[in-house]
Amino acid sequence: MTYNSLFTVLTDAALVEETLTHAIAAAEAHDAHLDVLCLGVDRSQTGYYYAGASAIVLQETIARAQEESEEVEALARKRLDVTTLRWSLDAGVSQLADLGRHVSARARFSDLVILPQPYGDGRGAELEPVTESALFEGHTPVLIAPVGAAPVPHPKRILLGWNESSEALGATRAALPLLRAAESVHVVVIDPPTHGPNRSDPGGLLSQYLARHRVKVEIDVLSKTLPRVSDVLLRHVTDMDADMVVMGAYGHSRFREAIFGGATRYMLEQAAVPVFMAH
Incomplete structure (x- = not known):
């Protein structure tokens, strides 16, 4: 693509x-x-x-x-x-x-x-x-x-938020041209599930898929040490000096996110780097 x-x-x-x-x-x-x-x-x-x-x-x-x-x-x-x-x-x-x-x-x-x-x-x-x-x-x-940020047409360090959802996978596929050109892509998994087929290797299948597309990928498994998932993602953006975030949009209904908040809304409110989203 x-x-x-x-x-x-x-x-x-x-x-x-x-x-x-x-x-x-x-x-x-x-x-x-x-x-x-x-x-x-x-x-x-x-x-x-x-x-x-x-x-x-x-x-x-x-x-x-x-x-x-x-x-x-x-x-x-x-x-x-x-x-x-x-x-x-x-x-x-x-x-x-x-x-x-x-x-x-x-x-x-x-x-x-x-x-x-x-x-x-x-x-x-x-x-x-x-x-x-x-x-x-x-x-x-x-x-x-984002407000006041310079364009990043060729991001070098990309944070890819991964929660095994179809939205996150759709965003990954849509962003492949950017992911392939990046120097490093960090697949970030927050509090991976303790049950299920990927419990022993969170993000492993995605990492394999990206590697086959010649993406230079790493996996970062993080704990939810802050109140919101978006807070953990934003802190990691700073830690790894990322210049773009790739994530799925609106994993919950738009009504629920509008009323109770959600990762999509908070990321769009607070992110200081471009956010690439797909649903």
């Missing part, structure tokens, strides 16, 4: 430079085509307006979204025009509730989607559904660019 077709979504003028910097670096590294979707988002919930609400109010929200779309598009074109990439750009307006349809329709015909960190200060409500739409409806791996 190669990354020949990349895709990114821009909804906030303040995040255009940050997101495109990562997307352009990835496109240059893989000699890929970059598709850009610039969306102005109507964040109002029309279904909740009281009866008889003025049509002017509704028109104002759409007009505001159109202005945002035009601003984002202008910034994106200015940034892309100075590159030598093969790229294309679409722009439009979408209501928040209908955002997923537009994102997934394009993501499913891409090899990799590059998106900004969806959680944190100043992050719009639309960033989370954009990320989830690419993963769940688009069935495409996503690379999350």
Whole structure:
């Protein structure tokens, strides 16, 4: 597998430079085509307006979204025009509730989607559904660019979170081009099961699979000495000086993770390095 077709979504003028910097670096590294979707988002919930609400109010929200779309598009074109990439750009307006349809329709015909960190200060409500739409409806791996971090188109040290789930295996397969090119890949297993076929060799079958793909792999078995699995992963990112994390996304339901938290959400909130995810 190669990354020949990349895709990114821009909804906030303040995040255009940050997101495109990562997307352009990835496109240059893989000699890929970059598709850009610039969306102005109507964040109002029309279904909740009281009866008889003025049509002017509704028109104002759409007009505001159109202005945002035009601003984002202008910034994106200015940034892309100075590159030598093969790229294309679409722009439009979408209501928040209908955002997923537009994102997934394009993501499913891409090899990799590059998106900004969806959680944190100043992050719009639309960033989370954009990320989830690419993963769940688009069935495409996503690379999350952390706030303030430099692009890492050729990661040298990759932390691969492994819990024997289909999500983690899917992320591993999707990330193979990056894993093969890395200097070292650490398969991290936290509190492996004490029963089952792999209890005596946690991560062994995955390590064998990766070695056959010419991946330079090591296995790190860790104890859950911190309250959350994501805390242990983030600490190990620092310990091994990793410059990318590969992991499965949303092993539990999205509703459960939204209410109670989960490894995916906490990693996306706290990671200081790019996170490559697939579901």
